[in-house]
Amino acid sequence: MAVTDKASSQEPGEVAGPGLQAALGAGALRLRGLLDGLTDDAARAPSALPGWTRGHVLSHVEGVAQALARQARYALRGRTVEVYDGGRPARDAAIEAGHGRGAAELAAAVGDALDEAEASWGAVGAGDWQRPVSYRDGTVLTAGLAWWRELEIHTADALLGSGPDRWPPQLCVHLVDFLTVRVPHGTELRLTAVDADRSWTLGRGEPVAVGGRLTDLAAWLAGRSPQQPLTGDPLPELGSWP
Structure with a gap:
C-alpha cells in the first residue's frame, strides 16, 4: 500500500523514548482529572461504544493499563509474558465483572492501574525500547504506543468531557x-x-x-x-x- 506524507516544518515528529513517556503521563493526568467526582449514575451511563457503559470502558482501561504495563516490566527483566493471563476470554470476563462497581471503587481501581502503568513506563530507559515483548511479537515501543492509543481513545470513548x-x-x-x-x-x-x-x-x-x-x-x-x-x-x- 502506497503511503506518502507531506508535512510542514512544524510537523509533530516521531514520539518515542522520553517523548512517549511524557505523552503517557499527560494522558493519564487528564483521565485522572475526569474521574474526579464520578457518580454511580454517570458510571452506568452509555459510553461512545455501542453496548458499553462508562463502567465498561473504564474497566477496560484498567485492564489494558495493567496488561501493557507488565509487558514493559517483564521485558526489562529479559522475559516475555502473555498480554492477559488467560487471553481474550479472561480480559472480557474482567470487564464484565468490573463494570458494575460503584463509582468510587471504579475510579480508585483505574487510578491504581494508572499508577502501575506510570511506574512501569517510567522505568524504561533509552536502551530498552527495542526489547522484545509478546504483544504482537513486537517491542517495548510497540506496547508503549499501544497503551498511548488505548489511553487516549478510550478516554474519549468514556464521554467524560474530553473528546478527540x-x-x-x-x-x-x-x-x-x-x-x-x-x-x-x-x-x-x-x-x-x-x-x-x-x-x-x-x-x-x-x-x-x-x-x-x-x-x-x-x-x-x-x-x-x-x-x-x-x-x-x-x-x-x-x-x-x-
Whole structure:
C-alpha cells in the first residue's frame, strides 16, 4: 500500500523514548482529572461504544493499563509474558465483572492501574525500547504506543468531557500511520489536515479526497465520530482495526 506524507516544518515528529513517556503521563493526568467526582449514575451511563457503559470502558482501561504495563516490566527483566493471563476470554470476563462497581471503587481501581502503568513506563530507559515483548511479537515501543492509543481513545470513548479534539497532534499523526491498513482495497485516500498544513496519500486505486481538522481525520480513521464534518462525500467504508 502506497503511503506518502507531506508535512510542514512544524510537523509533530516521531514520539518515542522520553517523548512517549511524557505523552503517557499527560494522558493519564487528564483521565485522572475526569474521574474526579464520578457518580454511580454517570458510571452506568452509555459510553461512545455501542453496548458499553462508562463502567465498561473504564474497566477496560484498567485492564489494558495493567496488561501493557507488565509487558514493559517483564521485558526489562529479559522475559516475555502473555498480554492477559488467560487471553481474550479472561480480559472480557474482567470487564464484565468490573463494570458494575460503584463509582468510587471504579475510579480508585483505574487510578491504581494508572499508577502501575506510570511506574512501569517510567522505568524504561533509552536502551530498552527495542526489547522484545509478546504483544504482537513486537517491542517495548510497540506496547508503549499501544497503551498511548488505548489511553487516549478510550478516554474519549468514556464521554467524560474530553473528546478527540483533545488528542495531541503527535497522537493524530501516529493514528493516521497506524490505521493506514484500514483504507479499503482499490482506493487512494487523499487526506488533508486543513489546520495542520499536512496531507497524506494512502493506498492505490480510485482517488477519494477527504479533508478536515487533524483531530477529526484521526477520529474518523479510528472509527470515532469526527466533531466537525469532514469534506468528501461519500466517505469510504473503512476496513477492520489492525
